[in-house]
Amino acid sequence: MVAKGDPRAELGNNTEYDMLALRKNLDLSENQTMSLEYGIARLDGDGAQKAGDNGVTGGYSQFFGLKHQMSFDNGMSWNNALRYDIHQLDSSRSVAYGDVSKTADTNMKQQYLEFRSEGAKTFEPREGLKITPYAGLKLRHTLEGGYQERNAGDFNLSMNSGSETAVDSIVGLKLDYAGKDGWSANATLEGGPNLSYAKSQRTASLAGAGSQHFNVDDGQKGGSINSLASVGVKYSSKESSLNLDAYHWKEDGVSDKGVMLNFKKTF
Numbered sequence: 622m623v624a625k626g627d628p629r630a631e632l633g634n635n636t637e638y639d640m641l642a643l644r645k646n647l648d649l650s651e652n653q654t655m656s657l658e659y660g661i662a663r664l665d666g667d668g669a670q671k672a673g674d675n676g677v678t679g680g681y682s683q684f685f686g687l688k689h690q691m692s693f694d695n696g697m698s699w700n701n702a703l704r705y706d707i708h709q710l711d712s713s714r715s716v717a718y719g720d721v722s723k724t725a726d727t728n729m730k731q732q733y734l735e736f737r738s739e740g741a742k743t744f745e746p747r748e749g750l751k752i753t754p755y756a757g758l759k760l761r762h763t764l765e766g767g768y769q770e771r772n773a774g775d776f777n778l779s780m781n782s783g784s785e786t787a788v789d790s791i792v793g794l795k796l797d798y799a800g801k802d803g804w805s806a807n808a809t810l811e812g813g814p815n816l817s818y819a820k821s822q823r824t825a826s827l828a829g830a831g832s833q834h835f836n837v838d839d840g841q842k843g844g845s846i847n848s849l850a851s852v853g854v855k856y857s858s859k860e861s862s863l864n865l866d867a868y869h870w871k872e873d874g875v876s877d878k879g880v881m882l883n884f885k886k887t888f
Contacts, residue, residue, distance in 0.1 A: 639663045652693070658686030664710065680710035680728070696743040700755070706733040716776045725773035730766035735759065739791055753795040758816075762786045765823070775829025780837060787873070788817040789847055803857045811849040815873070818843020841873040861886045 642660035649655055662682045687703045708731040716723040739757025746752065767782040793811030800806070823837040851868040862885045869878040 637665055639665075652691060654690050654692075656686075656688045658684070658688070660684045676713055678711045678713050678726075680708070682706065682708045682710075696745075698741050698743070699738075700741060700757075701738045702736070704733075704735045707731070708733075714770070714773075714778075716773050718776075721776065723773040723776055725770040725777055727768045727770040727778075729768040732764040732766075733761070734763075735761045737791065749799040751795075751797040753797075755791070755793050755795070757791045759789040759791050760787075761789070773828075775827065777828040778825055779828070780825040781823055783821045783823040785820045785841070786817075787815060787819070787843055789813055789815050793849075805855045806853065808852045809849065812846060813848075814846055815843045818873070841875055843873055845874055847872045859887075 640660065640662040643658070645657045647655045647657070660683065664677050664680045664682070683706070685705045689701045691699045693699075709728070710731075711726070711728045714725045714727075716725060737757060737759040739755045741753050741755035743751055743753045763785040765783040765785075767780055769779045770777040790813035791811060792813050793809060796806075796808040798806045820841065820843070823839075824834045825837050826832075826834045848871045849868070850870075851866070853864070853866040855865075856863040862883075864881070864883040866882075867878075867880045870876060
């Protein structure tokens with residue numbers, strides 16, 4: 622759970638969120654496990670801070686997850702995961718042009734469905750160290766809802782809905798290390814080519830531009846190598862805990878990276 626006021630709840634444009642995530646693990650048999658996941662985040666923001674910028678004013682995000690693992694002899698396993706995300710966001714856009722100063726408000730909806738299936742084998746070359754290579758496929762489908770701005774007159778922007786469907790190959794390696802004196806570490810390196818990609822063309826128009834429309838390109842393109850790299854180090858004791866996490870992600874030509882450091886001390 623993350624509450625507003627926590628530094629981890631801060632986003633861009635003075636936006637904060639409350640988040641709750643739940644997980645239930647089930648043992649189906651001696652070699653089968655299943656986990657159910659649910660999470661919700663409520664957003665609260667001030668909207669755009671400068672002309673041309675989009676800022677979140679409110680909304681929520683939810684995710685639903687279902688994971689299944691079947692274990693075999695010699696450290697082999699078959700892992701399947703299904704995830705569904707839904708985002709309902711309210712935002713505002715500042716318009717400043719000559720003597721015009723308006724704020725356009727809108728709301729939009731995005732849905733994301735992902736299914737991945739992979740085979741893995743875990744090795745334990747020494748006590749506390751686990752190495753797990755894996756390979757499989759990932760299917761993902763995104764639906765972007767259309768939207769219509771309001772309160773900005775001729776500067777109101779409207780856009781049609783869009784969709785994206787892709788199939789990716791997955792090859793990866795996971796490392797988990799449980800050290801002494803409360804130290805542990807983990808790392809994931811994953812990559813693979815995009816095998817199939819299809820995206821609909823989105824168009825937009827301004828209320829004051831009559832019937833004129835223009836194409837919208839978000840910069841995402843299929844056919845490339847997608848990748849994920851992450852590393853984490855953790856220390857915990859009765860009085861304190863330290864977590865350092867870093868990641869780099871790339872998908873369809875779009876990339877992101879970040880670092881997070883958390884420290885807690887109990888008095």
